[in-house]
Amino acid sequence: MLLPVVALVGRPNVGKSTVFNRLVGERISIVEDLPGVTRDRIYATGKWLGRDYRLIDTGGIEMTDEPMMTQIRYQADIAMEEADVIVFMVNSQEGLTTEDEAIASYLHRTKKPVVLAVNKADNPEQRQTVYDFYALGLGDPIPVSGAHGTGFGDLLDEIVAHFPPEAEQVDDSQLIKFSFIGRPNVGKSSLVNALLEEKRVIVSNIEGTTREAVDTRFVDESGQEFTMIDTAGIRRRGKVYEKTEKYSVMRSLSAIERSDIVCVVLDAETGIREQDKHVAGYALESGKGIIILVNKWDTVENKEKVFDEFTQDIRSEFRFLSFAPILFVSAKTHQRLERLPDLLKEIHANQNRRIQSSTLNNVISDAVAMNPTPTDKGRRLKIYYATQVAVGPPTFVVFVNDVELMHFSYERYLENQLRQAFHFDGTPLKIIPRERQ
Ligand code: GDP
Ligand code: GDP
Numbered sequence: 001m002l003l004p005v006v007a008l009v010g011r012p013n014v015g016k017s018t019v020f021n022r023l024v025g026e027r028i029s030i031v032e033d034l035p036g037v038t039r040d041r042i043y044a045t046g047k048w049l050g051r052d053y054r055l056i057d058t059g060g061i062e063m064t065d066e067p068m069m070t071q072i073r074y075q076a077d078i079a080m081e082e083a084d085v086i087v088f089m090v091n092s093q094e095g096l097t098t099e100d101e102a103i104a105s106y107l108h109r110t111k112k113p114v115v116l117a118v119n120k121a122d123n124p125e126q127r128q129t130v131y132d133f134y135a136l137g138l139g140d141p142i143p144v145s146g147a148h149g150t151g152f153g154d155l156l157d158e159i160v161a162h163f164p165p166e167a168e169q170v171d172d173s174q175l176i177k178f179s180f181i182g183r184p185n186v187g188k189s190s191l192v193n194a195l196l197e198e199k200r201v202i203v204s205n206i207e208g209t210t211r212e213a214v215d216t217r218f219v220d221e222s223g224q225e226f227t228m229i230d231t232a233g234i235r236r237r238g239k240v241y242e243k244t245e246k247y248s249v250m251r252s253l254s255a256i257e258r259s260d261i262v263c264v265v266l267d268a269e270t271g272i273r274e275q276d277k278h279v280a281g282y283a284l285e286s287g288k289g290i291i292i293l294v295n296k297w298d299t300v301e302n303k304e305k306v307f308d309e310f311t312q313d314i315r316s317e318f319r320f321l322s323f324a325p326i327l328f329v330s331a332k333t334h335q336r337l338e339r340l341p342d343l344l345k346e347i348h349a350n351q352n353r354r355i356q357s358s359t360l361n362n363v364i365s366d367a368v369a370m371n372p373t374p375t376d377k378g379r380r381l382k383i384y385y386a387t388q389v390a391v392g393p394p395t396f397v398v399f400v401n402d403v404e405l406m407h408f409s410y411e412r413y414l415e416n417q418l419r420q421a422f423h424f425d426g427t428p429l430k431i432i433p434r435e436r437q
Helices: 016-024 068-082 098-107 124-136 152-161 188-198 245-258 274-286 303-317 337-351 357-370 408-421
Strands: 005-009 043-048 051-057 085-091 114-119 141-143 176-181 202-207 214-219 225-228 261-267 289-295 326-328 383-390 395-400 430-435
Touching: 005 016, 005 068, 016 043, 016 051, 016 114, 016 152, 043 152, 043 245, 051 068, 051 152, 051 245, 068 085, 068 098, 085 098, 085 124, 085 152, 098 124, 114 124, 114 152, 124 141, 141 152, 176 188, 176 245, 176 274, 176 337, 188 214, 188 225, 188 261, 188 289, 188 337, 245 274, 261 274, 261 337, 274 289, 289 303, 289 337, 303 326, 326 337, 357 383, 357 408, 408 430
Parallel strands: 005 051, 005 085, 085 114, 114 141, 176 225, 176 261, 261 289, 289 326, 395 430
Antiparallel strands: 043 051, 202 214, 214 225, 383 395
8 A cells, every 4th residue: 555655844943853753652673783874764654533644754765066056956857757746845934035935936837735834832932933934825824843842743734635535545455565665776766677578568657646657567377466566766877866775765765655675786796785675774764575586697607606605694693583584686687576576475375364363372382392491580481372463564463471581592482483373484483462450
């Protein structure tokens, strides 16, 4: 399902990132424990009145060596391209500036709804100044205070009012949606093209509802439908902001969000780079299915030796992705690309697998019998009962006497036992310990 996208634009220091944090709250992320993974707070999901949405802080997308107004203009471009609703933020304490006016006249070009947020309206006097901002011609200014957390109900009401109706969000649960993500030049767009040549039965190009994204839908011999998500500015190369790493990260995150399964593309010619780990970290955090594709396999000379080495490197560099199958392919020669649809189908089945409670609990009690639960200060972890509460990813709640006693290593052990008993290749699993009174 496509989530509505909200983008924040405005001059530096008006408080965009402060407001961003207010809107999405703090998120706990396992990725922060992984080495080499930095979190860019330019993109997150939020929720209001039961509606989920994606939020982008365009101010976080830095352009090097560009004058400030050019940067803001690019940021406004990104917002106009990506967003369903644009939130233009100004500063009540500084009042209306010529830069605000310039941004506003730029935003007037878009047909998309623009919501005007007046930040730093910390007290009643400052809230009075919002009337000055009617001059921007962007409708009612909404006073907020990122510092005090006030005004956000009104702001969110106004934002959500512009979302497309939920009924338009079609049920696409039968489709398998996937994308190629990776650092520049690993061969993502070549893979898209190669797969399109391979699979000539293209059903349609789906025009994005409000975005310009064009996804491609195709069917395989069995009649299974796939949607290949358009990734990472493949068609719009050349603009300055396309080349910035943060923008490419943002596009990856957007592709991941819309996918069931993410193909993390590596380059056999260059080997694993630091940036590959960031990309893999984002994929992991999303809970989506993952395949590791090693592309440009045609360039490798001593294939048998490199196959072993590359596999080992992947397993040691991406330890948290041990569940992800690895496929060595070439977009150039199409080697092994025909295997991708079957692999996607298998993973899709795995991530949607439901395990009966009785079967699940048999596996758990066998696991506990083989490897007794940990103890701490004389108390032993007791596992009463487990049940699967969700699919995509399969999520298991395990009822225990004390969640503190459920150590990470034992959770890992249980996960591995579940993986051995059932087919969960390519999908992460979630185990949630809960205390039973
Ligand atoms: P950005 O550059 O637009 O992302 O702005 P920041 O979120 O980094 O905020 C710039 C400065 O304004 C920081 O020092 C914030 O603490 C401050 N600030 C943000 N929101 C408010 C607010 O509502 N009231 C006041 N008084 N200061 C704020
Ligand atoms: P993207 O930035 O990840 O979309 O990468 P591109 O698809 O633009 O590919 C980057 C470069 O790698 C181009 O010059 C491609 O021709 C080349 N390339 C892509 N896939 C392969 C492959 O399988 N084998 C070889 N030899 N070159 C490839």
